[in-house]
Amino acid sequence: xxxxxxxxxxxxxxxxxxxxxxxxxxxxxxxxxxxxxxxxxxxxxxxxxxxxxxxxxxxxxxxxxxxxxxxxxxxxxxxxxxxxxxxxxxxxxxxxxxxxxxxxxxxxxxxxxxxxxxxxxxxxxxxxxxxxxxxxxxxxxxxxxxxxxxxxxxxxxxxxxxxxxxxxxxxxxxxxxxxxxxxxxxxxxxx
Numbered sequence: 001x002x003x004x005x006x007x008x009x010x011x012x013x014x015x016x017x018x019x020x021x022x023x024x025x026x027x028x029x030x031x032x033x034x035x036x037x038x039x040x041x042x043x044x045x046x047x048x049x050x051x052x053x054x055x056x057x058x059x060x061x062x063x064x065x066x067x068x069x070x071x072x073x074x075x076x077x078x079x080x081x082x083x084x085x086x087x088x089x090x091x092x093x094x095x096x097x098x099x100x101x102x103x104x105x106x107x108x109x110x111x112x113x114x115x116x117x118x119x120x121x122x123x124x125x126x127x128x129x130x131x132x133x134x135x136x137x138x139x140x141x142x143x144x145x146x147x148x149x150x151x152x153x154x155x156x157x158x159x160x161x162x163x164x165x166x167x168x169x170x171x172x173x174x175x176x177x178x179x180x181x182x183x184x185x186x187x188x189x190x191x
Contacts, residue, residue, distance in 0.1 A: 001128070001177040002045060002141040003149050006059040007033040008171040015085045018055075019077030019111065019147070026058045033172035038062035041174075045141035049128050051148070059172060060143035071124025074145035078111025104161045114151055114161045121152035129179045141174075149175065156184035 007030030011018035018024065026034060041063060050060035051072035060066035080088055089096050098106045103114035132138055150164040167175065169190055176188040
């Protein structure tokens with residue numbers, strides 16, 4: 001399974017929070033990244049899944065027509081949606097201090113906790129796995145988001161959510177996973 005982060009958006013380029021409540025399309029760089037992704041994985045995925053957010057759907061479409069799963073959407077960034085990251089950190093210093101200690105049960109102001117995101121993503125990924133359990137060996141692409149895929153990997157690999165940053169991905173990059181019917185394995189990072 002290819003767990004792919006969507007291509008770049010204007011929000012990514014301008015370093016603004018872009019969560020589940022924001023729905024910007026890919027920018028010109030993001031469209032180029034998606035095309036490069038299609039070349040890199042040409043013909044490999046037999047099925048494609050995507051978050052319902054347009055940036056994920058646009059990226060997924062270069063690999064095939066995606067099945068959209070609501071559970072694959074990004075962390076709800078609440079009051080931070082669309083805000084400049086650098087100027088938001090001092091304004092929400094207490095939240096960011098608590099988040100750095102352990103983001104599991106610290107909700108983004110007006111948004112979601114990392115644990116809720118990990119639970120939701122795990123459900124979505126289990127739906128993907130269930131659809132393909134009888135078809136071992138098939139390559140499936142799942143196009144989602146930075147925080148969503150990181151939260152899922154922490155949960156799938158039984159790691160604390162404070163380690164999410166270990167699974168950061170650039171835009172239009174992928175982690176390679178395997179599902180053996182019981183557990184996930186991380187085969188390759190950032191391909």
